Amino acid sequence: MEFLRPATWDEALAAKAAHPSAVPIAGGTDVMVDLNFDRLRPDVLIDLSLVPELRDHEVGDGVVRLGASVPYTRVIDDLAGRLPGLALAARTIGSPQIRNRGGVGGNLGSASPAGDAHPALLASGARVEVGSAGRGARMIPIDDFFRGVKRNALEPDELIRTVHIPSATGPQQFAKIGTRNAMVIAVCSFAVGLHPATGAVRTGLGSVAPTPVRAPAAEEFLAAELGDAGLWASRGRLAEAAVRRFGALVAEAAAPIDDVRGSAAYRRHALAVMARRTLAWAWDDYRRAAA
Numbered sequence: 001m002e003f004l005r006p007a008t009w010d011e012a013l014a015a016k017a018a019h020p021s022a023v024p025i026a027g028g029t030d031v032m033v034d035l036n037f038d039r040l041r042p043d044v045l046i047d048l049s050l051v052p053e054l055r056d057h058e059v060g061d062g063v064v065r066l067g068a069s070v071p072y073t074r075v076i077d078d079l080a081g082r083l084p085g086l087a088l089a090a091r092t093i094g095s096p097q098i099r100n101r102g103g104v105g106g107n108l109g110s111a112s113p114a115g116d117a118h119p120a121l122l123a124s125g126a127r128v129e130v131g132s133a134g135r136g137a138r139m140i141p142i143d144d145f146f147r148g149v150k151r152n153a154l155e156p157d158e159l160i161r162t163v164h165i166p167s168a169t170g171p172q173q174f175a176k177i178g179t180r181n182a183m184v185i186a187v188c189s190f191a192v193g194l195h196p197a198t199g200a201v202r203t204g205l206g207s208v209a210p211t212p213v214r215a216p217a218a219e220e221f222l223a224a225e226l227g228d229a230g231l232w233a234s235r236g237r238l239a240e241a242a243v244r245r246f247g248a249l250v251a252e253a254a255a256p257i258d259d260v261r262g263s264a265a266y267r268r269h270a271l272a273v274m275a276r277r278t279l280a281w282a283w284d285d286y287r288r289a290a291a
Contacts, residue, residue, distance in 0.1 A: 002044045009053045009131070012046060012159055017133040019044040020156035026054065026069040027102035029094065030110040053161065054105065062167050068105020068160045075104075083165055085120035085172030085191050092116055092176050095183050105160040108145065111152040111211070118146070118212035119191035119204030120174050121165065129162040130154055137161070146211035170194035171285035173278035176206075177270050179261065187262040190250065190274040194282050196232050199223055203275075208254035208267050215253035218275070222246050235287045243276050250275035 004022070006012040016022060022044035025031045034040035048054055054069035057079065064082050066075070072090035076099070080087035086104075093099055093116045107117040108128060126142040132155065145153050154160070172193045178184035189206035201219045206212050225242045226232050256267035 001042065003047065004044060005047045005050055007050045009051055009161065010133075012048055012051050013131055013133040013157075015044075015046050016159050017157045019046070022046045024048050024109065024159055025106075027071070027098070027106050029098055029102040029106055030112070031106075048159070054103075059167070062169075064165045064167055066104060066163045066165060068108075068162065069103045071101060071103050072099040082167040083120075083124070083172075084168055085123055085174050085193055086117060086165065088172070088174040089116050089120040089176070089189075089191065092174075092182075098183075104163050108152065108160055108163070109154070111146055111150050113149060113209060113211055114186045114189070114207040115212065116176065116186060116189065116206070119189050119206045120172070121163065122204030122212060122214050123172060123191040123193035123202045124165050124168070125193075125195075125202055126163055126165045128160060129164060130158045131161050132157045132159075139164070143214070149210045168193070170196045171282040171289075173282045173285075175274040175278050177274070185261065188254075188256070188267045188270050188274070190271055190278060192275070192278045192282055194286060196286070199227050199232060201226070203250065203253075205250065205254055205271065207261075208256040208271060210255070213253060213255075215250045215275075218246050218249035218253060221249055222279070235290050238279070238283050243279055246279055247272035247276040 004015045006015050023042040024046045026048045054067045056067045057070050058065040072093050075090045076087050104117050107115045121142050128140045128145050129137055131137045140153050147153055174191045176189040177187045186207045188208050191204040193202045201222045203215045203219055251268040251272040254268055254271055256264040258264050
């Protein structure tokens with residue numbers, strides 16, 4: 001196995017262009033597991049840990065530009081106010097050691113249906129900036145990024161550089177169910193983002209379909225409920241019936257399977273419960289913000 005360590009972004013793109021089948025590694029959260037269990041034996045590994053552009057973040061114009069290798073710990077410590085949903089998700093990822101090394105770029109690159117960052121990125125409407133030596137940079141909306149089980153929209157010569165995430169203009173929440181509280185793959189997960197400036201609602205569902213997905217019918221229902229009743233402006237109480245309907249529509253958007261972590265029926269039930277709870281928490285946050 002050949003091990004390459006580019007020191008700049010251009011060197012990294014050149015290495016990927018020369019070795020399209022090479023596997024990039026930064027934090028190693030997923031790659032090292034596959035190597036240790038002999039599920040992955042690439043001819044070339046490209047270590048991205050020395051590339052400075054990937055470890056920086058920038059805030060401006062209502063968007064956080066998050067380098068692919070910015071560790072989860074920095075998201076929690078430095079960006080929780082602007083990216084509350086992602087920070088909540090980051091707190092559930094692995095151990096402190098993993099959070100100190102792993103980043104969103106690796107999570108996206110693995111494209112696991114159970115990736116913990118994915119629901120929050122879907123709920124915030126993120127865009128993924130990727131690059132290649134031959135074609136330059138392009139933006140991929142997060143809704144178009146996941147193509148199948150552990151498959152993403154990257155071309156063989158492309159690498160993830162930055163994730164562009166809108167700064168929160170309203171409350172965001174995240175919840176995850178696992179067999180224990182830490183260092184666990186999600187049985188299912190859910191994120192919700194309220195966007196009062198546009199009157200929109202976005203969701204993200206994890207570990208309940210071949211890819212991370214949204215619940216469009218639930219989003220449309222809740223946005224209409226909040227708009228038609230004037231609740232964005234009044235910040236009044238949400239009707240219990242509306243909260244329950246939202247949870248039911250979220251569960252309907254899932255296409256789960258039975259596996260060793262949980263049954264399809266349990267995942268649907270858990271999704272409905274998480275959707276109701278996170279919506280209640282988010283709406284309470286929204287109402288308190290006016291006080």
